[in-house]
Amino acid sequence: MRVTIKDIARAAGVSHTTVSRALRGSEEIRPETRARIQAIAEAMGYRPNPVARALQGRRTQTLGVVVTRLSDPFHTEVVQGIEMVAQARGYGILLSLSHEDPEKERAIVELLAAKQVDGIIVAASRLGSRYLPMLEALRIPIVLINSHQTGPYIYSVATDNVHGGYLAAAYLIRLGHRAIAYIGSRRGGRSNQDRYRGYRQALREAGLSVRPEWIVKGDGRVEGGEAAMRRLLEADPRPTAVFCYNDLTAIGALKAALRAGLRVPGDLSIIGFDGLEEGTYVTPTLTTVAQPRRQLGRLAAEMLLEILEGRPSPKHILLQGTLIERESCGPPL
């Protein structure tokens, strides 16, 4: 029989929460109480599941990885980064697709746990805070990529979206643009808000105003970007530059602009976000703020292995994107 937190709580005469906190080394519990509970836990042979398995050498040497969908090219390099680390450490990887559906994501994490993976990495989670009760029940470490949730048991690696949005807008301002639009994503959630905030901040610092008709929304995909750009082209005055929520949106915006007979970047500069390979397929190639995707994957895998091996690990890592200058931006004519 495995000793649970409940058993320890009963033995120590304290609440379940107190035991959890004490075992985590939380500052909210007095040092003496913490020491007493840790001693009881040790005496009862308690070890948190995944770590215990690791220490006992009964690891399955397999990591579960959850991405939203195969058609989202964002995940390609993230998974490559995870694979690099996993392979070097002798771990196999099992992937699964959440389709951005919280219920599906939950089912998949449970499937992976049932398949006895040692730990799980979830990219672009839709469950967010609802993971908490699950994580306690599953007793398997999970690292989230690009989720900005915090809380006990939650580890994450993410890109700084405010900084990225600022970088994109500041670049357009440096090129001489004064009329800069934003095509957001109605499915982008927190990352959309943060990129927008960074954009606003750069404009504010430059003393530029934003017209409401210059803020439109796509859906994070090519079709949505195309439709949003068509609306934007009717604005009067028309912006001379557009920052897009992501590269797929920017590819759609570029299609619509070329179709309307505009020269890019002559008549209109377009900048994306993500740094996808697909941005090099189009003519002109797409200037973008690249997320360090491979690094996101690499750091998430390293964090997970540190947790599994009982080594100290940071709980949250925030990375910055970098500007990739290609051909779709230039000074306004």
Place this chain on the structure above:
Amino acid sequence: MRVTIKDIARAAGVSHTTVSRALRGSEEIRPETRARIQAIAEAMGYRPNPVARALQGRRTQTLGVVVTRLSDPFHTEVVQGIEMVAQARGYGILLSLSHEDPEKERAIVELLAAKQVDGIIVAASRLGSRYLPMLEALRIPIVLINSHQTGPYIYSVATDNVHGGYLAAAYLIRLGHRAIAYIGSRRGGRSNQDRYRGYRQALREAGLSVRPEWIVKGDGRVEGGEAAMRRLLEADPRPTAVFCYNDLTAIGALKAALRAGLRVPGDLSIIGFDGLEEGTYVTPTLTTVAQPRRQLGRLAAEMLLEILEGRPSPKHILLQGTLIERESCGPPL
């Protein structure tokens, strides 16, 4: 060495039938005996034969799917097709990446088998005929997508590449082209040969000759298509149309043509193969021979479930591609 029911029967000193029943949780065996036999089986590392388990209704309800790499957009819809069928029948899916590396593919299939998936679907296998001895050892049904291997234990669903190549070239001929080039793929193997054969056949039937300098090779990716097109543009006489091994090659060819100042399709018609979403990102959008990718996935999953359920199943299914007319082809000027 795989532990069999016989081994467990010997170790427990009971009959083969008793072990089978005990492992199935049958009420015919006394609870203590059942527990003892199950403990012995576990200690010996017994893993039930998945097909037997399936027939006994103890299926794990999980299918393994192996694709070459996430960055290959070909797989997106294939996996969607597999997921549709799996979901409707209550199966989960575990994905894994082979990176077109036969050794990695073998390791992954073994990992999936160890994770007790009921069956495996492998897209674009690089192991091919070397699966034979493995399949006997793993005792798990495997369905290959777009592999043209045959042999015992091998089930497959594939696209008819000769027909597809014929379709592409015949379309260009119908538009009035007489000088039609082919950009193949040095990494395309049998599918490259077959698409080339179909192309040759269409040209032969139309009484057209092929100049050796019109046959060049890319690598199945955008960069390779770009480089191949640059070589093709130096040919004299220059072709008026190009059939490309796949859409990524065609996207690269289009980039190089636009960069050289050619109008597409005015000066040069370009047709791809696959029917990728990415072909709609570029301007002009890419005309292509679409593989029935979702159907490939759907049929592979149905075939696998039929095998698992002991129902009669075809061993090989060959599907035909269809022409998608977009904007990159027109009559020669």
